[in-house]
Amino acid sequence: MNAFHSLFNPRGVAIVGSAAPGKIAYHLLRQVTEGGYEPVYAVNPKAQGAFGVSGFPSVAEIGQPVDLAVVAAPPQSMPQVLADCHQAGVSVVVVITAGFAETGNVAGERELVRLAGEYGIRVVGPNCAGIVNTHHRLFATLEVQPPAGGVSMIAQSGALGGVLLAWAKEHGLGIAKFVSYGNRADLNEMDFLRYLAEDAETAVVALYIESVGDGREFMRAVEACTRRKPVVVIKAGRSGSGRRATLSHTGSLAGADAVYDAALRQCGALRVASMEEMFDLCKAFTTVPPLRGRRVAIVTNSGGPGVLAADRAEEVGLSVAELSPELKEHLSAFLPAHCALGNPIDLTVEGTEEGYRRTLEAVAPEYDAVLALNIAPAYLDSLPLARGVCAAAQGSPSPIVAAFLPGPIVAAAVAYLEAHGVPNFATGERALAALALLAEDSARRPMVRLLPDPPGGTHSLPGAGPLLEPQGMAWLKENGLPVPEFRLAADEEEAVQAAHEIGYPVVMKVVSPTILHKSDRGGVVVDLRDDAAVRAAFARIRQAAGRDLQGAILYPMIRDAQEVLVGLSRDPQFGPVVTFGLGGIYTEVWRDVALRVAPVDKAEALEMIRQIRAFPLLAGARGRPAGDLDRLAELLVRVSHLPFEYPDLAEMDLNPVFVLPDGVWVGDVRVIPGMAP
């Protein structure tokens, strides 16, 4: 924590590098002095200063306490710079300088980290865009200087951080801290997450990542934050080409995007796709208290924009519920008949200071949030309307947010709104999209409980190659999974015997190491009702299998079940991942799959089951009885532990799993052993 204190609240800052006009260190000196931070020193061989800052040939020669060095000197000078910093007692260096691992100079970067470690100096970067702490007036970055506030951003891409800071300045978003960590040779996103979790000046954390190192450590670091404050994440590389680009420009292996999605959800972060969404959401989090629910009202002076906002609200999962009769009556006491007393409430020409104020005051108690939407014509001053909105917002039982537009026409009104704590969004639609995510955060974050990894087991699978079905089923049974009674039969007579033991009707399936798609090869015969049928089926299976026949496996016939798929895989970043869906076309065409980083507990497993869009089929839609979701969830929990107990379990599919009203049964299994990770 000491290093972070030195980083964001240093007693003195040295800007290391040529201070000649146009050079990076020159721009940094301007930024730092313009920001108002002192004391700052310029360090370069010529001892050149700029912007009133004195120059020194080395940090050591400054002779005053310097905790932080921001370095824009050439890569090859780094050993010397570090030695100098060490001598001067510097705790942290922020290395803006590029030309390390990102351009292939891996050795230079390793040496940088090694030396710093030796000196006990922590490193941000190299190849980064610097840091900001508005509350310390410290702007050691080349980006725009934003106003002070509660949003802290951690950005793998300096440029994207720069966009947020520039918009923050342009549209009034308060920033606490900003750090661009570049190649993350030493300090990385996880370190900053853990620090910002405890940082009192940070109310919400914005995170831009392209990849992470250890996925599970990352999740724990995010959760450390979300236990205290919201975390908004952009994870780039959702698409094929995006991921390709991510790989090439960060040089690290990226896990599947769907796994990132699940992982972020599990540790309580909110994922957004664009900088605009991130901006809006940060603004909402720093100005709006947690939402109690999803009921919103829209109060507007113009029908069309009100309707578009309502459309969007429902698309993002908010409820634009009708006004209560009492509220309608209350409103009609002061609003004339030409106002539409629905939701949206269209004030038309009653969209005055008084109209907005009284309507918002009346509406707010009935809703979880209210949007005051105002489309200003060019000839009218919107400032009084802003006053009306702010008066209503004062002491309102529900948050009121605004969307005053368009652009310059409403500049004074928007400034008034923001100065009085009512956030203004670019459009009504964007305001509502942010509110929807706020509601999601309120509902979800308190429930987050990241499970620790179970202790690593030492069991081994009963084989080094893919398991045959009887092996797989026996292994599942040993491990407590609901496997139906089964028998292996080597010939017709054993099959008949097995059928008697199981009881008719039965199902028979081929057992062969070379037949992967049993159904396609005529290797599955269902609903066998007597001995003759069993004998005939075995003969057919024998013929289908040819030389590789290892027998047939028999099960009781299970009818009228809903079939589901439960899968296990290992992600390069996040390790064991458990998957749930209906299988077949539901998975392949609709990608209707729920996925979690393993292990999961029963509550999370039930969430997975409810998450798929085909859930109605399991819950008893279309005249079917409801499935035994309780046992299905227990099966998911059990499966999610297997890869920890069996380090050599690479992949597994239970497909199908039969879900009945009073139980679940594994219908088939495919187990792929692999190297222990």
Place this chain on the structure above:
Amino acid sequence: MNAFHSLFNPRGVAIVGSAAPGKIAYHLLRQVTEGGYEPVYAVNPKAQGAFGVSGFPSVAEIGQPVDLAVVAAPPQSMPQVLADCHQAGVSVVVVITAGFAETGNVAGERELVRLAGEYGIRVVGPNCAGIVNTHHRLFATLEVQPPAGGVSMIAQSGALGGVLLAWAKEHGLGIAKFVSYGNRADLNEMDFLRYLAEDAETAVVALYIESVGDGREFMRAVEACTRRKPVVVIKAGRSGSGRRATLSHTGSLAGADAVYDAALRQCGALRVASMEEMFDLCKAFTTVPPLRGRRVAIVTNSGGPGVLAADRAEEVGLSVAELSPELKEHLSAFLPAHCALGNPIDLTVEGTEEGYRRTLEAVAPEYDAVLALNIAPAYLDSLPLARGVCAAAQGSPSPIVAAFLPGPIVAAAVAYLEAHGVPNFATGERALAALALLAEDSARRPMVRLLPDPPGGTHSLPGAGPLLEPQGMAWLKENGLPVPEFRLAADEEEAVQAAHEIGYPVVMKVVSPTILHKSDRGGVVVDLRDDAAVRAAFARIRQAAGRDLQGAILYPMIRDAQEVLVGLSRDPQFGPVVTFGLGGIYTEVWRDVALRVAPVDKAEALEMIRQIRAFPLLAGARGRPAGDLDRLAELLVRVSHLPFEYPDLAEMDLNPVFVLPDGVWVGDVRVIPGMAP
């Protein structure tokens, strides 16, 4: 056409209404004079002028040609105003005045239209926001005055029109004409669409609607436009609450949103959801030529924003294809190793004037469009980069668009880009979303062929209530639909006889006016293989049906078919609509349905079939044979004509239709007669 010429290119304009400061007519006079239009006259009882405009007590007393009167006088003065306008030879009045049908004053509005009709005067409004013709310097509106250009907007909501005009001014989008038509008492969206189709100054039409009158006439008017130029549409009321609000504030009946969606698609319009998308798309259409295809390249100076742009590009259906080996080689001749030569191409610090220019010149010939993405740090001047982009765009074989950000930092660069014909978008993502719609327009609009309604038939359904299955099947057969052989049987013996005629195996279904869900009631027995089974099935069905049994219907058993659903309904706005999907959960949970305003031809029917996400199931996925899509399309075409031939056909479901590799068969039918529309 004469009226439109008078409206947009009048020889003189009278502003009718009190010209006292703060009044609507006062603001209008300021707008019109600031815009530079002449001659303009103020008309009000006091003959008061403003802003150097002379006042007259009546239009007739002006004594000069006046083609257009813009009226902001009280509703009750309208008869007098119209009489005056008539006397003065005015051709069109734009009635800004509110207080007509929208507040319940339907009689006043009717009288206004009646009088105007008597005088041969056309009316825009009432309750509208006026009109603009930038090319005539005429700004007869209260909204912001935008720069001149090729976009014309028709807006049912004046406020939304105002937003577009304000953004047009703020972000440099050229506007040709604008009209807000308010209550559309006389001239409506269809009149304006037909006029703008022929208007040489209009390159693209932006349309905001909440509802339309006659859906089919509307489609023809849109198609008149799309035959010549792109039409971008926002149709509000997508959601339940949005539609509710639309109903209440326009007082008209809204058709189902999905039908609007299909209708707009069929007449070649592009539907967008937000004003931001509409703005971006209008900008793209007026600056970028039609796209040949969907291959885009992204050239950036910053990895992160490049990846986010690539992610979005793929989400909107563009291809961010890898560079060819030749292109890579070409680029590596002048770009150093630390540039990422993928797609996106990340120039990093080589994102200079030369770097952008040479890279864009090299890349453009290989792609259908190129995005030049530049994230400017605060300390660097982006103007040279804009010069580089514009130099490459000059004579480029593929369009180059830009996203220079953030905000004020790049203001000069953006101004340079736009002045040199390179459109700049708010973010890379928004630029690519617009390009994707451009590509869709290029591919789709030339193919649009709106079918005329077939001549109205005089046939009647064989019954006034819902048809029983045998009736329905017989009727379908008469009308040329592929109905399998079937027999009606009154008892066991007739059933056996029928089965013999059809040939085993057969299916038997109950016929009863009171059993709607035959399967749920045990009224369907499949795969009957001999006389005994048929007798037993009939007995079961008799028992299930009770007193209302009218017999059983027998069909040949059809196996291994893919089942689909074909439906017909009548939309209040658009009339007959044909629906196609897989039925069951596919329709109910996934809403995976294709829908068209009827009739459709075979090409359109094939489009419908290909449009559903479950199409792979019909095309032969997962080891199934492909279905007979040709005959399925013919069935859709045939079905789509029935509501025209049978005016009393209200609703019909063919569910299932069996799709086999060599034919399609109707499996069941539900026909609901109704009043002829």
